[in-house]
Amino acid sequence: MEFIRNFPFFSIILAMFCGIVSSVLKGQWAKRLCLAMVTAELFLSAAVLMYTLHTGESFTYMMGHFPAPWGNEIRAGVLEALTATGFSAIMLLSLLGGISHVFTDVEGTKTNLFFILVDLLMSSLLALIYTNDLFTAYVFVEINTIAACGLIMIKQDGHGIVAAIRYMVMSLLGSGMFLISLTLLYDITGHLLMEPAGEATAMIQAAGAYDVPLLVVIGLMSVGLAIKSGLYPFHSWIPETYGYATPASSAILSSLVSKGYIFLLIKVFYRVIGYGTVISSGVLNILFVFGLFGMLMGSIRAIRETDTRRMVAYSSVAQIGYIYMGIGLGTQAGMVAAIFHIFTHAATKSMLFISAVGLYEVSGGKTDYISLRGSGYRNRTAGIAFAAGALSMVGFPMLSGFISKLLFATAAVQSPHKMVFTILGLAVSTILNAIYFLRLVISIYSPSEREYGPDQSHQASKMLKVSSFLFIVVNLVLGLFSKPIVDSINAGLGMFL
Amino acid sequence: MLAHLAANMEETVSMILFGIGFTTLLLHKNLIKKIIGLNIMDTAVYLFLAAKGYIFGRQVPILNDGVMDAAAYTNPIPDGLVLTGIVVSVSVTALMLSLTIRLYRRYGSLDLDEIVFQWRKEGQ
Numbered sequence: 048m049e050f051i052r053n054f055p056f057f058s059i060i061l062a063m064f065c066g067i068v069s070s071v072l073k074g075q076w077a078k079r080l081c082l083a084m085v086t087a088e089l090f091l092s093a094a095v096l097m098y099t100l101h102t103g104e105s106f107t108y109m110m111g112h113f114p115a116p117w118g119n120e121i122r123a124g125v126l127e128a129l130t131a132t133g134f135s136a137i138m139l140l141s142l143l144g145g146i147s148h149v150f151t152d153v154e155g156t157k158t159n160l161f162f163i164l165v166d167l168l169m170s171s172l173l174a175l176i177y178t179n180d181l182f183t184a185y186v187f188v189e190i191n192t193i194a195a196c197g198l199i200m201i202k203q204d205g206h207g208i209v210a211a212i213r214y215m216v217m218s219l220l221g222s223g224m225f226l227i228s229l230t231l232l233y234d235i236t237g238h239l240l241m242e243p244a245g246e247a248t249a250m251i252q253a254a255g256a257y258d259v260p261l262l263v264v265i266g267l268m269s270v271g272l273a274i275k276s277g278l279y280p281f282h283s284w285i286p287e288t289y290g291y292a293t294p295a296s297s298a299i300l301s302s303l304v305s306k307g308y309i310f311l312l313i314k315v316f317y318r319v320i321g322y323g324t325v326i327s328s329g330v331l332n333i334l335f336v337f338g339l340f341g342m343l344m345g346s347i348r349a350i351r352e353t354d355t356r357r358m359v360a361y362s363s364v365a366q367i368g369y370i371y372m373g374i375g376l377g378t379q380a381g382m383v384a385a386i387f388h389i390f391t392h393a394a395t396k397s398m399l400f401i402s403a404v405g406l407y408e409v410s411g412g413k414t415d416y417i418s419l420r421g422s423g424y425r426n427r428t429a430g431i432a433f434a435a436g437a438l439s440m441v442g443f444p445m446l447s448g449f450i451s452k453l454l455f456a457t458a459a460v461q462s463p464h465k466m467v468f469t470i471l472g473l474a475v476s477t478i479l480n481a482i483y484f485l486r487l488v489i490s491i492y493s494p495s496e497r498e499y500g501p502d503q504s505h506q507a508s509k510m511l512k513v514s515s516f517l518f519i520v521v522n523l524v525l526g527l528f529s530k531p532i533v534d535s536i537n538a539g540l541g542m543f544l
Numbered sequence: 545m546l547a548h549l550a551a552n553m554e555e556t557v558s559m560i561l562f563g564i565g566f567t568t569l570l571l572h573k574n575l576i577k578k579i580i581g582l583n584i585m586d587t588a589v590y591l592f593l594a595a596k597g598y599i600f601g602r603q604v605p606i607l608n609d610g611v612m613d614a615a616a617y618t619n620p621i622p623d624g625l626v627l628t629g630i631v632v633s634v635s636v637t638a639l640m641l642s643l644t645i646r647l648y649r650r651y652g653s654l655d656l657d658e659i660v661f662q663w664r665k666e667g668q
Contacts, residue, residue: 182625189632193639200643208650209663212643216578219636220570223585226629227562230589234596239621 051098052106055123055177058091058131059170066166074150074158081162082142085169089135092173096128100535105542107179116243120179126386126539129532130310131176134303136521137393138169141302144401144514145295152202152293161201161293168194168299175307181229181239181319184311188225188275192218195304198296199288210287217274217284221308224271232264232319241318252324265320265330272312273334276305278371279341282364286352289360294404297356298397301363306389309370313382316374317543326377335375335465339472341368346479353415355406358483359399362440365476366392372469373455376462379540384454386536387529391439391447394525398518399436405429405511406491416490423491430491432515437484439522442477447525452477454533554595561588575644575654579637586633590626597622 065084069077099105105124112118142165153161171191178184192215200211233239235257236247251257274281289297316325325331345365352358370392373385403414409425410418423430439446452473459469525532549556561584568581598618605620644654651659 182628186628186632189636193635196639196643206663208643208646209659212575212640212647212656213660215636215640215643216569219582219640220566223562223566223569223582223589226586226589227592230593230596230625233622233625 048098048101051094052108052123054091054095054098055121055127055131055173056108056110058088059121059173059177061087061091062166062170062173066163066170069159069163069166072159074155074162077159077162078146078149081165082139084166085135085139085142088169088173089132089139092128092131092135095123096125096132096535099123099125099128099542100538103538115240116238118240119183120240121177122179122241123177124539124542125535126542127176129535129539130389131173133390133393134172134176134306135169137302137397138165138299140514140517140521141295141298141397141401143510144397144518145293145298145404146510147508148294148404154203157201157203161198164194164197164201165299168198168304172303172307175311179241181232181241181244181315185222185226185229188308188311189222191304191307192222192275195300198300199292201296202291202293206287206291210284210291214284214288217281221271221274221281224267224274228264228267228271231260231267235260235264241314245319245321248320248324252321261320261324262328262330265325265328268315269312269330269334272308273337273371276308276312277364277367278334279337279344279364279368282341282345282367285364286348286357286360289363289400290354290357294400297360298400301360301400302393302397305363305367306393309367309374309385309389313374313386314543317540322544331375331377333375334371335377335468338368338370338372338375339468341365342372342472342476343368343479346476346483350479350483352483353417355403355414355416355419355487356400358416358487359396359403362399362480362483363392363396365480366396366440369451369455369476372472373458376458376465376469378458378461379537380454380458380461382540383533383536384451384458386540387454387533388451390532391451391525394447394518394521395436395439398432398515398522399440401511401518402429402432402436402515405515406433408508408511416487419487419491421491421494423488424494428512428515432519433491434488435519435522437488439526441481441484445523445526447522447529450526450529450533555592558588558592558595561585561591564588573655573657575640575647575656578656579640579644582640583633583637586629590629593622593626593629597626 062084065080069080105122108121110119149161150158167190171187174187175184196211196215199214200207236244238244238247277285289301316322342365345361345368349358349361352361370385370388373381373388405426406419406422406429407414410422439448442448442452455473459466565581565585565588569578569585572578572581602618603616605617647659648654651662653659
């Protein structure tokens with residue numbers, strides 16, 4: 048069993064190694080290697096999850112066997128392992144669903160590059176989840192950004208490159224702020240490892256020194272990572288990026304990349320700065336307000352869109368708003384709700400992006416919602432998956448979105464100052480969600496003027512059907528068996544302290 | 545207040561540079577100038593790290609004349625961080641420049657507003 052302690056490190060290095068090997072492989076082989084790697088990651092992370100649940104405590108893994116204040120460490124607790132497992136599962140399903148389009152969207156000789164980028168992205172995501180060192184986190188944040196940028200522009204047309212450069216500019220602003228904040232933090236604590244840095248911060252707090260620098264650190268770090276994950280006023284890159292990239296890229300970017308940064312932020316809040324300090328600094332209130340605005344504005348913009356992919360992309364803005372609102376509540380329950388929503392949104396949004404592709408395949412490649420009329424009959428699996436995803440986002444019982452909303456509402460009751468705004472925000476945002484998602488679902492199940500056409504789902508790729516089906520299963524599992532997951536999140540947050 | 549700023553001149557300068565770089569990257573339309581802004585911003589952080597890492601009167605952390613006392617040398621970690629940071633910013637700059645070349649070939653302009661305008665027109 049002790050051997051499992053090596054698995055977090057193995058999973059990071061395995062993904063990176065596959066990326067290097069893929070550079071000399073042909074597209075098909077790179078694809079097989081990539082899928083095998085992500086499946087292996089799933090099993091490795093699940094093993095770590097079982098191990099941490101079994102032992103009931105987190106463990107650290109020394110890199111190069113230099114003890115705590117000096118070396119570089121990896122740390123795994125229940126929450127890290129759960130996130131890694133969830134991310135690997137969603138990565139696998141997104142790849143399966145979008146893989147046929149990778150080979151049509153990407154130039155023939157360059158398909159292996161797509162899989163190199165996915166390998167690097169997987170490695171950097173896992174490193175962001177597991178790392179216990181602030182500067183390592185920064186380096187992997189940048190690797191994540193570069194890999195994500197590659198995934199956006201791999202579809203070699205003007206759209207991709209303009210979207211990529213806009214993404215890069217916003218993302219680099221975020222990285223710059225993150226870098227300067229961690230430099231300041233290093234200055235006042237003298238440590239880069241999270242635990243010693245956390246202890247030093249607590250001592251500084253107790254001595255009442257460095258109040259302003261600490262506030263600046265919290266502010267810069269929150270805003271930097273919020274820009275990178277696309278919180279409302281910094282969301283301008285989202286619709287272009289998610290709306291035009293190849294489907295697998297859109298699914299991976301919207302469901303995983305932005306969540307990696309949020310996870311890092313939560314980790315820094317708990318383990319380095321100290322949650323009490325973060326709450327008393329008032330930065331959470333700002334995140335709360337922006338989160339609320341995001342929930343409303345994202346949905347309003349989504350209603351005005353006619354292109355379904357852009358609509359789903361704007362819906363991401365709203366969902367990121369939900370997550371930041373949960374973090375901004377400043378209670379343990381709010382944080383649990385936010386983390387649960389990270390999983391909900393990851394599972395649902397990737398399902399929407401992938402199943403939407405199944406609908407375009409049978410609608411002549413058109414993406415506006417008028418052309419999609421009746422497509423739910425022409426490709427039944429994709430239609431059902433899309434409807435399930437839409438209902439989950441609206442908050443239909445049995446699906447994961449309902450549990451998220453329930454957790455948010457319960458958490459809101461515990462923070463009296465923010466209760467009214469949270470519940471109002473949830474209610475209005477749910478109605479707005481219902482307007483655009485149900486409009487779309489009704490549209491794909493409405494016969495067009497002549498007839499809705501024969502079932503053409505045999506034209507759609509088999510992998511897409513399989514992954515759509517599995518996505519529905521994941522959503523139902525999150526919706527129906529949420530208790531153990533919420534308990535694990537609680538246990539994991541407990542291990543952060 | 546001013547005395548504090550003067551005493552920490554390197555840090556003050558690096559923060560001003562960070563601000564200049566950040567604003568340039570955010571607000572400038574020209575892609576090349578944006579990239580210059582990015583580099584100013586990153587370099588400002590390295591200046592800050594290097595300034596903070598240097599302790600007056602101590603030496604570079606290379607064993608010198610057999611002096612084994614740790615108090616004689618500065619901490620090598622900030623310098624290591626600067627080097628790592630430079631590697632990261634070089635790769636990001638290379639990526640941004642390559643994207644800029646592709647955009648210039650396609651749209652014949654370096655002005656991001658102009659490029660986005662043409663791109664929107666193509667999309668319709």
